[in-house]
Amino acid sequence: MSSVILGLTQALMNVASSESGHVAPLPLGYLVVGIIWAPAVVLFIAALVGKPRQAKITTVFFGFVAIMVIVFIGAVFGLSALLGIFY
Amino acid sequence: MHTSREFFPFIGLLAVISGVAIYGYVLQLTQGLGVTGLNDVTIWGIYIVNFIFFIGISHAGIAISATVRLMKLHRYHKIARIAELLTIVSLAMAGLSIVIDLGRPDRSYLLVTQYLKRFKFSPLTWDITAVGTYLTLSATYLYLTLRQDFKLLSERFTGLRGKFYGMLIPLYEVGEKATIDRLSFWLSVTILPIMVMVHTTVAWIFALLGSRPLWFTAFAGPYYIVAAVASGLGSVVVIAAVMRRIYHWEDIIEPMVFKGLANISMLTTLIYIYMMMAEQIGALYAGPEAEFLVSYEWIFGSFSGLFWGMTTLGLILPFAFLLWQAFKPGYVHIEGSAVACTILVIAFWFKRYMIIVPTLSIGIQQVGIYAPSWVEIAIMLGAFAIPILMYAIITKIVPLIELEEEETH
Numbered sequence: 001m002s003s004v005i006l007g008l009t010q011a012l013m014n015v016a017s018s019e020s021g022h023v024a025p026l027p028l029g030y031l032v033v034g035i036i037w038a039p040a041v042v043l044f045i046a047a048l049v050g051k052p053r054q055a056k057i058t059t060v061f062f063g064f065v066a067i068m069v070i071v072f073i074g075a076v077f078g079l080s081a082l083l084g085i086f087y
Numbered sequence: 088m089h090t091s092r093e094f095f096p097f098i099g100l101l102a103v104i105s106g107v108a109i110y111g112y113v114l115q116l117t118q119g120l121g122v123t124g125l126n127d128v129t130i131w132g133i134y135i136v137n138f139i140f141f142i143g144i145s146h147a148g149i150a151i152s153a154t155v156r157l158m159k160l161h162r163y164h165k166i167a168r169i170a171e172l173l174t175i176v177s178l179a180m181a182g183l184s185i186v187i188d189l190g191r192p193d194r195s196y197l198l199v200t201q202y203l204k205r206f207k208f209s210p211l212t213w214d215i216t217a218v219g220t221y222l223t224l225s226a227t228y229l230y231l232t233l234r235q236d237f238k239l240l241s242e243r244f245t246g247l248r249g250k251f252y253g254m255l256i257p258l259y260e261v262g263e264k265a266t267i268d269r270l271s272f273w274l275s276v277t278i279l280p281i282m283v284m285v286h287t288t289v290a291w292i293f294a295l296l297g298s299r300p301l302w303f304t305a306f307a308g309p310y311y312i313v314a315a316v317a318s319g320l321g322s323v324v325v326i327a328a329v330m331r332r333i334y335h336w337e338d339i340i341e342p343m344v345f346k347g348l349a350n351i352s353m354l355t356t357l358i359y360i361y362m363m364m365a366e367q368i369g370a371l372y373a374g375p376e377a378e379f380l381v382s383y384e385w386i387f388g389s390f391s392g393l394f395w396g397m398t399t400l401g402l403i404l405p406f407a408f409l410l411w412q413a414f415k416p417g418y419v420h421i422e423g424s425a426v427a428c429t430i431l432v433i434a435f436w437f438k439r440y441m442i443i444v445p446t447l448s449i450g451i452q453q454v455g456i457y458a459p460s461w462v463e464i465a466i467m468l469g470a471f472a473i474p475i476l477m478y479a480i481i482t483k484i485v486p487l488i489e490l491e492e493e494e495t496h
Contacts, residue, residue, distance in 0.1 A: 029207035032291075036217050036284050040224065043277040050269055056258040057266040064230055068223040077196050079186060084193035086116040 090483065091333070101476040108469020111462040112187065120190050122462045129447045129457035134188035136439045137470050140318070141181035142218070142289050143311070143435065146282055147319025148174025149225045151348075153275035163347065165340050169330060169487050170323045171229045176474045176481070178222045183473075187466060210291045217285040224281065228274045231267050234259065236490045286311045293442070300377040301370060301446050310362050317355035318435035321428035324348050326478075328425035330487060339488055346412065346419040352428060353409035360402055363438075381445050390445050393437060401434020 047061055115122050125132050148170035155163045186192045198215055206212045234256050241252035287308035293299065294307030304310070324345055331340045370382035385394045405427035412420060448457050459467070 027207035029209070029213060032213045032284070032288060033206055033216055036213070036220055036281060036288075039277040039280050040220055043224070043273050046273040047270055050273065052265045052269060054260055054263060054266045056260050057263050057270070060234075060258050061227065061231065061270055064227050065223060068226050069219075072219050072223065073199055076199055080193050080196040083116065083186075083195075086113075087191070087193050 094479070098476065098479060101472045101479070104472035105469050105476060108466045108472065111465035111469070114462055115187075115466070116192075122460060124458045124460045124463060126457065129444060131188070131443050131447060132457055133440065133459050133463055133467050134184050136436065136443055137467060138181050138184035138188070139289060139311070139439045139442070140436050141177040141184060141470075141474075142286060143315035143318045143439075144322050144432075145174045145177040145181060145221075145319070146286065146312075146315040147323045148172070148177075149221075149228060149275075149278045150282055150316070150319070151323060152228070153279050156272060156275045157279075162341060163344055165488055166323060166327045166344055166348075168229075168232070168485075168489065169327050171225065171232075172478060172481055172485065172487070173319075173322060173326060174225050175222070175229060176477050178218060178225070179477070180470060180474045182218065182222075184470060187470070210288060210295055213288040214285075214292060217281065217288045221278070221281050221285045224274060224278050228271060228278065231274070232271055232489075233485060234267065235264060236486050239490050240486070283312060286315045299446050300375070300381045301366070301442070304366070306362065310359075310366070313355050313359045313362060314435055314438065317352050317359055318432050320348050320352040320355070321431045321435075324352065324428040325425050325432065328421050330482075331421070334487075336488065342419045342421055345421050345424050349409050349419075349424040349428060350413050352431060353406055353413060356402055356406045356409075356431060360398070360406070363398075381449050384445055384449050385441065390441065394441060397434050397437040397441065401430055401437060405430045405434075 044062075047058060123132065151163060151170040152167040154160065155167055186195055189195065198212070202212060202215075206216065237252045237255045238259060241249050241256065243249075244252065290307035290311040293302040294304055297303045327340060327348075328345065331337065367382055367386065370378040371386065374382060384390050408423060408427045412418065412424065444457055
């Protein structure tokens with residue numbers, strides 16, 4: 001009985017391994033992250049070269065974006081450390 | 088920023104609910120996910136429902152603000168900030184909902200340290216990217232548009248309060264408004280496509296799982312976005328109506344603002360009902376066996392009470408009221424619109440429950456029974472109390488209506 005099951009499994013594996021996979025040439029992540037960040041890149045260029053432009057306000061803008069990124073990443077690490085107390 | 092006597096008991100009630108939720112979460116941390124109703128089959132429950140729900144609500148804020156700015160819809164400008172704050176608070180809660188759902192939340196940092204390895208293939212990583220970018224740019228947008236008001240407040244108040252507002256506007260320059268307007272315009276242009284991507288990536292967390300019936304569908308992105316717009320705008324109607332009454336802003340927020348928002352919420356609800364019908368007909372009459380089983384349970388089986396209650400009382404009834412109102416020229420019932428939108432928002436929470444739970448509990452093994460435990464329910468109530476608490480406190484610091492607008496009335 002077990003040899004029959006083994007034979008059937010072997011046959012199925014042979015069929016499965018002969019199937020060609022559906023692998024898209026570009027991982028979807030590149031596309032998705034590209035679409036998400038492309039508008040942000042446009043924004044940063046517009047902030048740097050658009051008019052009217054004041055150096056102080058451009059600094060405030062990029063400074064605030066940087067602070068938010070740091071806060072976001074810091075919150076992830078901070079929360080991990082805080083909740084790590086329970087383990 | 089007037090504070091009524093009722094404010095403090097209200098804050099106290101929210102704090103108590105939040106406290107019970109924190110106690111429940113500590114129990115979950117110390118005893119594990121065994122204290123929840125989750126099991127080996129139904130691995131996601133109301134925490135993930137909350138996550139999708141809060142992401143949906145977050146769409147309203149900056150969407151309104153950006154659209155108002157780009158299309159010059161000045162009438163809606165007065166509720167823009169109410170909506171922007173809603174976006175920030177609900178995005179924060181969406182992120183926390185994910186952490187709450189984790190069995191080992193202390194390993195959350197792996198999302199950052201493993202990012203470069205994972206982003207090529209992991210929808211969860213795309214979601215973190217989209218939500219993080221959206222939150223960063225939304226907060227930047229809100230801050231830049233607040234600077235002018237912080238300047239006015241720093242001059243209006245003396246002492247510590249004045250100094251506090253002064254600290255919030257580093258590098259302030261007279262005449263910076265023109266530059267800020269330009270940056271806000273570009274932020275609006277940028278945020279709208281990112282907002283679409285946020286809910287599309289949320290949808291892909293589910294829709295790229297080929298083995299899960301009713302999740303694996305090409306129109307998951309649009310389906311989720313429509314629900315987000317309907318529930319998000321509905322939430323803004325509710326909050327704006329409450330704020331209008333509390334702060335006596337009858338002269339500032341025109342009744343027609345409510346009608347406009349309610350109309351869009353009504354139309355998107357109609358589109359959503361249509362999409363839901365298309366989905367269910369496909370699954371019930373031509374779907375593979377697993378899809379048929381889940382769809383059957385939705386419509387005729389163990390989830391039918393929830394499904395029909397949600398559809399008729401939660402979606403169709405408020406839709407009918409808002410449609411009737413839409414066809415009466417010049418007429419708007421603000422309280423009625425707020426009640427209808429509240430029902431819509433609650434219905435969309437249950438709709439998210441219908442997306443998650445039946446597919447997991449019936450979809451593959453047909454053995455998973457899920458009922459949320461008291462710990463989950465307490466944490467869920469806290470997940471609603473905490474953002475309301477945050478919102479209520481922020482309204483005491485940040486002017487909800489631009490001061491220029493307020494002073495002209």
